[in-house]
Amino acid sequence: MNYKHFIDNTWVSQAGNGEIPVFDPSNGEQFARIARGNDQDIDSAVWAAKKALGETFDGPWGRLSPVERSQLLFSFSAAVLERSNELAELEARDTGKALKTARTDVAVLARYLQFYAGACDKFHGETLPYTTGYTVLTIREPIGVTGHIIPWNYPMQIFGRSVGASLAAGNACVVKPAEDASLSILRLAEIAAEVGFPPGALNVVTGYGHDAGAALSAHPGIGHISFTGSTVTGTLVARAAADRHCPVVLELGGKSPQLVFEDADLDEAIPAIVNAVVQNCGQTCSAGSRLLVHRSIYEQVLERLTEGFSRLKAGPPEQDLDMGPLVNAKQHERVRAIVAQAKADGIKIAARGTIAAESTSTGYYQEAVLFRDVPPEHSLAQEEVFGPVLAAMPFDDEAHAVRLANGTQYGLVAGVWTRDGARQLRLARKLQAGQVFVNNYGAGGGVELPFGGVKSSGYGREKGFEALLGFTSLKTIAIKHG
Ligand code: NAD
Numbered sequence: 001m002n003y004k005h006f007i008d009n010t011w012v013s014q015a016g017n018g019e020i021p022v023f024d025p026s027n028g029e030q031f032a033r034i035a036r037g038n039d040q041d042i043d044s045a046v047w048a049a050k051k052a053l054g055e056t057f058d059g060p061w062g063r064l065s066p067v068e069r070s071q072l073l074f075s076f077s078a079a080v081l082e083r084s085n086e087l088a089e090l091e092a093r094d095t096g097k098a099l100k101t102a103r104t105d106v107a108v109l110a111r112y113l114q115f116y117a118g119a120c121d122k123f124h125g126e127t128l129p130y131t132t133g134y135t136v137l138t139i140r141e142p143i144g145v146t147g148h149i150i151p152w153n154y155p156m157q158i159f160g161r162s163v164g165a166s167l168a169a170g171n172a173c174v175v176k177p178a179e180d181a182s183l184s185i186l187r188l189a190e191i192a193a194e195v196g197f198p199p200g201a202l203n204v205v206t207g208y209g210h211d212a213g214a215a216l217s218a219h220p221g222i223g224h225i226s227f228t229g230s231t232v233t234g235t236l237v238a239r240a241a242a243d244r245h246c247p248v249v250l251e252l253g254g255k256s257p258q259l260v261f262e263d264a265d266l267d268e269a270i271p272a273i274v275n276a277v278v279q280n281c282g283q284t285c286s287a288g289s290r291l292l293v294h295r296s297i298y299e300q301v302l303e304r305l306t307e308g309f310s311r312l313k314a315g316p317p318e319q320d321l322d323m324g325p326l327v328n329a330k331q332h333e334r335v336r337a338i339v340a341q342a343k344a345d346g347i348k349i350a351a352r353g354t355i356a357a358e359s360t361s362t363g364y365y366q367e368a369v370l371f372r373d374v375p376p377e378h379s380l381a382q383e384e385v386f387g388p389v390l391a392a393m394p395f396d397d398e399a400h401a402v403r404l405a406n407g408t409q410y411g412l413v414a415g416v417w418t419r420d421g422a423r424q425l426r427l428a429r430k431l432q433a434g435q436v437f438v439n440n441y442g443a444g445g446g447v448e449l450p451f452g453g454v455k456s457s458g459y460g461r462e463k464g465f466e467a468l469l470g471f472t473s474l475k476t477i478a479i480k481h482g
Helices: 039-053 066-082 084-095 099-119 155-168 183-195 209-218 231-242 266-282 295-311 329-344 398-405 421-430 464-470
Strands: 005-007 010-012 019-024 029-035 134-142 145-149 172-176 202-204 224-228 248-251 256-260 288-294 348-352 369-372 389-395 413-417 435-438 472-480
Touching (some): 005 039, 019 084, 039 145, 084 099, 084 183, 155 172, 155 183, 256 398, 266 288, 266 389, 288 295, 295 348, 295 369, 329 389
Parallel strands (some): 145 172, 172 202, 224 248, 256 413, 369 389, 413 435
Antiparallel strands (some): 134 472
């Protein structure tokens, strides 16, 4: 299969910049090619989006009323659900994720589209008190053309939360999916066209980050950028956008801690801790990849986790085991090198899972690994692995736990396991993170809940109503009437 860009509701590959091979992570074989977009392709997409909006929001997309946008988004969501199997299979083949994970991604995408469809006609400005003789009001306008740079780990969910919210707010979108996960996003743009989105409302340009991604970040026609990806790339995108004062939402990496206190309900906590780090083969920005346990129950918790980790299996996506392969050869080598380095540095492995016998030797499989007594300053406790690797360490008291938890450059999410209500509230306040889960982990998956980081995990919020407001521009109108 040869995939082109999807611009103005048409498949195009006009810039002739070459192609990028697409590999199946379960066996390393090439099965498709995508277009390698460049600045000309991005330019075409931005102009298509501008045309859809019109000079004064009078274009075929710009002039639609909120309720008309809402109806289109509801139709989009329904069409996604109707094609659930097709989309999940495409995603599993392209990214290696287990089929059940890909199915969840489709369901969550459909929920995002429904949520934002429902919100289109429910956000509004205000009237403000001001000097006598004036009426002052605010209105929330679309920003214009928004750019969306998407990573490979949850392409459909991230499309839903950023593109869904932006379309609901009345913007036209140019999307640059990751070079390792473009197929579902291209299909989604095609489905949007099928359900009636006018040409130019939603455009997808595929390609490498340093070509198409950089061109999108720097394009003067883009009024807002939503970037989800690594901290290093986020810095580059924000820098390019700053040159022309373009607002950016950065959803970056994490090294999220789970804190387990001596009074925790371990029957609840243990499965959640395992799932939080192996879900999507650990390629989750909010993975609970650091485990901090009160010293009095440290051995007990490790024993139970050892049991859990030993049972974990990685295997082909269609077998729906605990994990599929990692996304690509580079990520595979990277995770293996991190595990090897930690071992070479003397850090002990408490448990590891297995790779299913049916897996090919050429696939990018990585078994789950539980490291114990990880020194807090070691890179294994500081840097994102983006693989199914958990770094466990003990703490002595609450203050120590907070110090360890906050002791990285990141601040995306955090989990706290304790039955003590006062401690729950204290910790929720003290932990530096965009979301704190108490006696659960991963509630951030809820489409209604604002999500984003602090420190090097980024800024701005996506998901929930908060995201919708972020995709609007607030205008204040002061009328003097005497
Ligand atoms: P990445 O930064 O390499 O790539 C992300 C996207 O940016 C891709 O589409 C890529 O093509 C593009 N890109 C690369 N270089 C670019 C450049 N110079 N200019 C513009 N765009 C460029 O990240 P990745 O490896 O694909 O994804 C993994 C990272 O994403 C992890 O660090 C993870 O934590 C993070 N992530 C964060 C969230 C979140 O919501 N906070 C969600 C998912 C992933």
